[in-house]
Amino acid sequence: MVAFGEHLKANIASEYGPDAYIKYEELDELIQKLSETAPSAADLQNRQVSMTIPAQTDSRGLAVANSTVTEEEFLRNMDFELAKVEKFTLQKVSELRTKIESVEKSGNESGKADGTTTAADIVLMEKADEIANDFLRLEKYVNINFMGVHKILKKHDKNLPNVPCKAFYVSRMHAQSWVRGDYSDLVVRLSHIYSMLRDDHVAKENNDQQSFLRQTTKYWVKTEDVSRVKYYVLRNLPVFLQKTSTGESDSQFTNSVYFDNDQLELYHGRLEKSPGAIALRLRWYGNGTPKMVFVERKTHNDKWTGEVSVKERFIVDESEVHQVLTNTYPIEEKKKAMLAKGKSQKDCDEWETLVREITQVCASKQLVPTCRTQCMRTAFQIPFDATVRISLDTNLCMISERGYELNNMKTWYRNPEWILQPNEITRFPHAVLEIKLELSGGDTTAPKWVQDLQNSGLIYECHKYSKYCHGTAVLLPEDVRSVPYWVDDVTLRESIIASCGGRILMDPGEGPAPGANAVYDHLLPFGDQNNNRAQNAVGRTHVSTAASKGITGNQAITGNVVTGFDQTPYQDEEDMFDEDDGCCGWVFPFCSRYNQYAQSAVAPTSFQKIEPKLFFANERTFLHWLHYAVVLSSISAVVLSMSEEPGEEWRQWFAMALLPISLAFIMYALHIFLWRQDQIKNRIPARWDDPIGPLVLGSAMVIVLLVNFFTQLYSLAKVDMEEGSL
Secondary structure, three states, X not given: OXXXXXXXXXXXXXXXXXXXXXXXHHHHHHHHHHHHHOOOOOOOOOOOOOOOOOOOOOOOOOOOOOOOOOHHHHHHHHHHHHHHHHHHHHHHHHHHHHHHHHHHHHHHHHOOOOOOOOHHHHHHHHHHHHHHHHHHHHHHHXXXXXXXXXXXXXXXXXXXXXXXXXXXXXXXXXXXXXXXOOOOHHHHHHHHHHHHHHOOOOOOOOOOOOEEOOEEEEEEEOHHHHHHHHHHHHOOOOEEOOOOOOOOOOOEEEEEEEEXXXXXXXXXXXXXXXXXXEEEEEEEEOOOOOOEEEEEEEEOOOHHHOOOOEEEEEEEEHHHHHHHHOOOOOHHHHHHHHHHOOOOHHHHHHHHHHHHHHHHHHHHOOOEEEEEEEEEEEEEOOOOOOOEEEEEEEEEEEEEOOOOOOOOOOOOOOOOOOOOOHHHEEEOOOEEEEEEEOOHHHOOOOOHHHHHHHOOOOOEEOOOOOHHHHHHHHHOOOOOOOOOHHHHOHHHHHHXXXXXXXXXXXXXXXXXXXXXXXXXXXXXXXXXXXXOHHHHOOOOOXXXXXXXXXXXXXXXXXXXXXXXXXXXXXXXXHHOOOHHHOOXXXXXXXXHHHHHHHHHOOOOOOOOOOOHHHHHHHHHHHHHHHHHHHHHHHHHHHHHHOOOOOOOHHHHHHHHHHHHHHHHHHHHHHHHHHHHHHHHHHOOOOOOOOOOHHHHHHHHHHHHHHHHHHHHHHHHXXXXXXXXXX
């Protein structure tokens, strides 16, 4: 049994030394002494003091000695520890910036040979990896101190309930630069270095592309894993900054306003994945008032039908949004202007069709602003080459766009100066990663480095996750008829309740609600309130749980910890080392052993793709087995009816042997049908064949036929011998 203090000692970076970390045990000792003396609480009503009255007694009625530990001493030590961590963090960040400047200078001086990797390039790559490892080490340092402060304050308030201080110090800590500081400029500069060393070739810009055919998979990323995921991706793809970005950060502010009608027709269509279901949104980038607005339509189609889902868009000025929403957009004039600029007739016709369909659907379905998503989006992509595009959305929140005057669609998004009520905003507790592939020739195989990321244990797939569906379900719980399955994930419960959306949650006392949530709870990335099927589903392997903590490969199999965190359980509940506290296993994604481990690890979640033809194939196989069972039973009945004459007992035995085999065929067919039906329903990515059952039944049939053959052979030989003797 090991408390958090022991874990803190075990995870002290040798480069930093123990003095750089908070003195958790000393603060804990102060709390113990304070709880023993039981100081009295301050009198909140008395607003006057006397300078001649002796000092106040403690809660036991005893005089407080001058040598007694006071609450002020604990608070003074807390102030000192917070200042120490802040100073150390800023110092290390400054050193990292100096190292990056040196690498950038060396890269600019050496240049890059066309398509070749020189010894200087290898040295620069090693230095860049070292900087990335140093930053991740510093982030681990920040996380473990951040969690230590939370835990020591929690213990203080638990042992000294009369003088709580956690709320004050947590708010103060969040205002300090070592917690709230944005050091993403390091990511941008490292991205430029890696891009230079890879010699990325910029593709030709195509701003007029209106249709996107992509294979998209969405994942959840824990907050403490965001930096590791960023650095892993930027080693293979550069950070893609939009033209509106200042270039000072790796992310940009992104707004998307989704439209729907009073019946939430589009929401339910997208949630149920109805063929042809659409989502309509207006998106813009950057802070402040939108200027250039992207009008986007996403259409869902099932792959088994031969169709593919597609995203289509066109660009308008903010002043033209009202015309689009009210079906007064001057399409003909815009088309003539496009032709005058040299656009092809085909492109203009496709643009006209798209605009007319969107403007007409806004009018016919009476679409109004329903939900807005806000996030800081980091995009990784070789400029204008969408073969592999990865986006990471952090600080994700959803805002209700209902309840204000639209002014005939002139007001189509909520004024950012308006005060939001708790039921008008919900904050998503995880980052959302999207991997988008546009592969040519029908190839669906992702590059190896993408597969390694998927198998790293740092990202958790959430099948068909939708920001719009989540925000609408949480913010409009009275209007939705059904909710997405992932709302039952245990890590979302607190944020949903805080947004007054608890109505959509299942009741832990009564068990899961009937329907999809009771069936697909193993799809939840982090489990549900009652059990943890998500971590124990058949689709996982023995290294999956370790991979979910950032431990992969041989280390996960043997139980050793790459990260330095041991797996010893905690003795005290208050010292329990929870993943929810914001710190988990830590690996360097750049070291060589990471690549070795990632190859043998598996993704934390994996789902079998389901198409309607699977159900029909299962039924067809079931009917085939029944067909052969009927044939065997018919043969048995015929043989039995023809064996009434004396001396033909062997025929009766043969017929009676075939009957139980035909019955076994029927029972086996029913068992396999129900078993495969459960596999399909639960989307389990395991083997669906049975290598034993057909072998057993076939062997039984062969044995019966062999016995029948040798019996007939013996009978014929016996008859020949009798005739020969005569």
